[in-house]
Amino acid sequence: MPKYLIERRMPGVGNLSSEDMRGAAQTSNKVLADMQRDGKNVQWVESYVTENAIHCVYIAPDEEAVREHARTAGFPADNVHQIRATISPTTAE
Template sequence: MPKYLIERKMPGVGMLSSEELRGASQTSNQVLASMQQDGKNVQWVESYVTDNAIHCIYIAPNEEAIREHAQTAGFPADGVHQIRSTISPMTAE
């Protein structure tokens, strides 16, 4: 299944407390569970919180499922990009 990088522009998100981030995570998990019950297999892998954005890695059948999750959860999805490959310092060897 394809893997996606999602950019969520959220000014000031880097200043959220652990409790606020926990609440956002719980909301995301609830929407994902509901989607899975409907037969839509969307998986959240991890997210990186910066000062003004959250960058998320998801596995999903298509971009539409990613956008449905974002809309239902009330999160922005300013950029949704399918990851075509992964490189690292080990790629050079």
């Protein structure tokens, strides 16, 4: 199944409290569980929080499923890119 990188531009998000982050994660998990029950297999892998954005990695059947999750959860999905390959320092070996 394809993997996606999502950019969520959210000014000041890097200053959210751990309680706010936990609440956002709970919201995301609830929407993902609801989507699973509806037969939409979307998985949240991890997210990276910067000062003004969250960059998330998801596994989903298509971009629309990623955007549906964002809409339902109330999160922005400013840019959604399908990940074509992964490279790391070991790629050079």
